[in-house]
Amino acid sequence: MLDQTDPTGPTGEVFFSTSNDLQQAVVAAYSGLSGPDSFHRIGIVGFEQFSDNVYSGSSTTDGSHATWTTFNYDPQSRNIRTGYDAMYQLINQANQVITRGPEADVSEAELTQALAEVHFLRGFAYFYLTQVWGAVPIVTEVPEDPAGFAPEASPASEVYQQAIEDLTFAEANLAAEPAQGGRVTSWAAKAMLAKVYLFGADELDRSEWYSLSEQKAEEVINGGPYGLFNEAPTPEENLISIFQTFNENGKEHIFTINHFNSGGNWSDGEVASQFPMAMNPRQMRNRNNMWGFGWAYVYEAMDEIWDDADARKDYNIWFQDEPIIVNGDTTGFYNQANQNRCCARLTGMGFQKFWYQENTKNVNGQSTLGFPILRYAELLLIHAEADLLSDGALSPDGLTSLNAVRNRAGLSDLLASEVSIETILEERRWELFGEAKRWFDFVRKRNALPNLIYEAFAEIEAFDTDNNDQDITAFTPNRHWKLPYPQSAIDRNPNLTQKPAWSAGE
Numbered sequence: 001m002l003d004q005t006d007p008t009g010p011t012g013e014v015f016f017s018t019s020n021d022l023q024q025a026v027v028a029a030y031s032g033l034s035g036p037d038s039f040h041r042i043g044i045v046g047f048e049q050f051s052d053n054v055y056s057g058s059s060t061t062d063g064s065h066a067t068w069t070t071f072n073y074d075p076q077s078r079n080i081r082t083g084y085d086a087m088y089q090l091i092n093q094a095n096q097v098i099t100r101g102p103e104a105d106v107s108e109a110e111l112t113q114a115l116a117e118v119h120f121l122r123g124f125a126y127f128y129l130t131q132v133w134g135a136v137p138i139v140t141e142v143p144e145d146p147a148g149f150a151p152e153a154s155p156a157s158e159v160y161q162q163a164i165e166d167l168t169f170a171e172a173n174l175a176a177e178p179a180q181g182g183r184v185t186s187w188a189a190k191a192m193l194a195k196v197y198l199f200g201a202d203e204l205d206r207s208e209w210y211s212l213s214e215q216k217a218e219e220v221i222n223g224g225p226y227g228l229f230n231e232a233p234t235p236e237e238n239l240i241s242i243f244q245t246f247n248e249n250g251k252e253h254i255f256t257i258n259h260f261n262s263g264g265n266w267s268d269g270e271v272a273s274q275f276p277m278a279m280n281p282r283q284m285r286n287r288n289n290m291w292g293f294g295w296a297y298v299y300e301a302m303d304e305i306w307d308d309a310d311a312r313k314d315y316n317i318w319f320q321d322e323p324i325i326v327n328g329d330t331t332g333f334y335n336q337a338n339q340n341r342c343c344a345r346l347t348g349m350g351f352q353k354f355w356y357q358e359n360t361k362n363v364n365g366q367s368t369l370g371f372p373i374l375r376y377a378e379l380l381l382i383h384a385e386a387d388l389l390s391d392g393a394l395s396p397d398g399l400t401s402l403n404a405v406r407n408r409a410g411l412s413d414l415l416a417s418e419v420s421i422e423t424i425l426e427e428r429r430w431e432l433f434g435e436a437k438r439w440f441d442f443v444r445k446r447n448a449l450p451n452l453i454y455e456a457f458a459e460i461e462a463f464d465t466d467n468n469d470q471d472i473t474a475f476t477p478n479r480h481w482k483l484p485y486p487q488s489a490i491d492r493n494p495n496l497t498q499k500p501a502w503s504a505g506e
Contacts, residue, residue, distance in 0.1 A: 015100075022104040022114050025097045029118045030183075032090025032125075033257045038083075044371075044436040045279060045295060046079060051438035052456040053429070054351055057282065057297040057339065065295060071474040074484070075502055081486035084133070087125045091139055094118035094125070099142045116173035120184045120192070123166030124255075124373075127196050130159040130203075131440055134482040137496065138162050150495040153485075160200045167193045176225075181249040182258035182370060187224040190216050191254045191379050198386050202444035210390040214398075217383035220254075221401065226376040227251045228408050235311035235410035240356045245369050254379060258370035279434060281318060281350035282340045297336075298349040301463035306430065311410040316433045318350030347465045353434045377405050377431050385424045394419050405431055421449075443481055476501070 015021050032038060046065040048054050056069040067073050073080065097118040101111055122140075129136045136159055137151035154162075171189035178185050197213035200206055220226065229241040229252050241247050249256055279296045298317050306313045318324075324332035334350055380401040387398030394402075394416045403413045405427060414423070425445070429438050442453045457472040474480075484502035 016103040017105060019104065019106045019110060022097070022101055022106055022110070025093070025101070026114050026117055029090060029093040029097060029121050030258070032086060032093050032121070035086065038086040038090070044434070047436040047439045048279070048434060049296060051442065052299065052453075052460045053302075053433055053438050054279070054296040054298055055345075055348075056295055057348075058295050071472075071476075071480050075487040075490070075498065077486070080483055081488050084129075084486050084489060087129050088137075088139070090125050091122050092142070094122035095140065095142050098122075098140075112173050113175060113179065116170045116189075117184055119166040120170035120174065120189055123163045123170065123196075124192060126159050126166065127163040127192075127199075130156045130163070131199065131443070132483050133485065135159070137493075150493045152495045153497075157204050160196065160204060163196055164193065164200075167196060178249075182256050184255060187220055187226070188255045188374070190224070191220045191226075191374055194220065194379065194382050194386070195374065198382050199440070199444050201386075201389070202448060205447065207389070210386045213386035214383060214390050217379055217386060217401075218397070220379060221383060225251065226254060226379070228376055228380075228404065230408045235408060236315060238408055239311055239315040242372075242375070243354055243356065243369065248370050252376045253370075253372040254376060255374040256370040256372045279351045279353070280355050281334070281336075283324075283334065283338060283350075296351050297339075297345070298351050299460050299463075300345060300347040300349065300465065301460045302349065304463050305459060307411070309411060310430060312430050312433065316351065316353045318352045320349070345464075351434055377408070378428070378437070380405050381424060381428050381431065384419075384427075385421065388419065388421060388424065402427060425452075446477070446481055 016025065046068045049056050049065060049069045050071070056066055058066050065079065067077075098115060101114055101118075104111065106114075126136075126138070134156050135153040138154045138159060139151055140162070143149035167189050170184065171186050171193060174184060174186040174189055176186050194213045194216035197209040197216065201209035201213065228238075229247065229250065230238050232238045232241060242252060247253075249258070281297060282295075302313070302317060303319070318334040320334060320336050322334045323330065324334055336348060336350065337346055384394065384398045384402040387401075388394045396416075399414070399416050399419065402419065402424065406412070406414065409430070425441055428441060432438070442456070445452050453472070453475070479501040482499070484499055485496060487498075490496055490498050
C-alpha cells in the first residue's frame, strides 16, 4: 500500500518520453543562467567592482557585493557558493538532456537541435567557470551515485578544451535561425568560439588560437545576421537602444540570458532577481524620482580620462546636477551628496547605463529585460584584437571592425598605425563599461601585460580628490586573479582541494 505512483505527474524514469518533455528539459537548462541564484550572483555588480570602472558605494555590510571593491571576500561568501553551484546545476541539466534526450519519441532533427542547444550552454558554463575559478571539475555525464560523486579539478587547459568541444558540436548542429527569441544558433556558437579562442590564447599562452579566433569572428561578420544598432539620428539614441525591451534579442544581441519566468528583477540578488539594476545610484527618494537603491559608483577619474567626444561617456555616467526626467517631471537632478545610506566619494559619479529602459518608472528596479552576454559590438572588438595578435599587424578588415564600434559612439576613424593592443583594450573598456568585462581583460592579460591592472588603478588614484586609496591595496595576484572554491564545495567533495592561497593559515 505504501508503494504508490504519484498520479499528478511523470516520474523521473519516464519523463524523457515526449517532445514536450524534451523541450521542458532544454528550457530548464536555459533557466540555469537566469534563476535567482545563477549568473547574476557572481556577475555584473561584483566583477565590475573589481575593476577600475566602478566601486562599491556602500558599507562593508550593505549589499550582496559590499566587500568586493576591496577584495575582502572569502570561501564562505554566499555569492561565490551560489554562483559556483548554479553553473554546475546548469551543467547537470545539460547532461540530463545529453544522456536521456535520445529516449524521447521525437524526430532526429528535433533531438539534434535540443542536444546542440544544451552543448552550447554547457560549453559556455565551462568557459565561465574557468574564467572565474581556473581549474574546476569537468562533469559530462549524469552520475549514477550522486552521493558519492567527487570529481577532481581539471586544469584550465582541459576546461577550455571541453568548452571548445561543446561549442564546436553546437556550431555544427544548431540551426541558423533561433527556435524562438533568445535561443542560441549556429552563428552564436561561432561567435562564442571566437571569444573562447581569444581568451584561451591569452590564458593558456596558445598564440595559434588568435588566428582561430579571427577566423570564427570573420565567419560571423561576413555571413551572420548581426549588426550594430546604429540607425538612430544620434549616437546617444543608438547607445540607448542597446538595453531596451523593444530591442530585446535584436540584431546586436548574439547571446542573451533571457528570463523565462515572469517579472524578472534587475536587482542585486537579495530576492528573486536576475540582473543588477543596483549598479545604478541610490539617490534619495524624497525629491528626485530616482532609484532608491544601488551599490556602485563611477570613479571620478572617468571625467578626466574619458574623451568628451565619446557619446558612451554621458550614456554611462550620471554627472553631478545632471537632470533626471521621469514621467515628465523635470525637477529632478543627480546629486552625489544625496545618496541614501551611502559612503560614496563626494567627487564620484553615478552609473547610468541600465537606467534608460526604466526611465518612465519611479524608483522601481523591476525589469524583464534579457541581458546580452555577447553583443555584436564585442565581437567586432574580438575580431580586431585577434587580427592584430595573430600576426602582429592590424589588417584593413580588423581596422574596419574597430572603427565601426568607434563610429557608433560618434568618434572618428583611427589609422592602423595608431592601434596597439592597449588601444583595443581601451575601446573594450568604453564600449563594455558596466558589463563586467574589464576585470576579465585584466585577468587574461596578466601574463602578457602584467602591470596593466596596477597602471589602471594608479591612474584612478591620480584623480582621487577624496584621498580614498583603498581600492587595490588588498589585491594579491596569487590570491585574487581567480576566486577561491566555495567552502561548501570543499566540504562535500573530498577530492576538491582548496587553492593554496586560500587554505587555512594563509
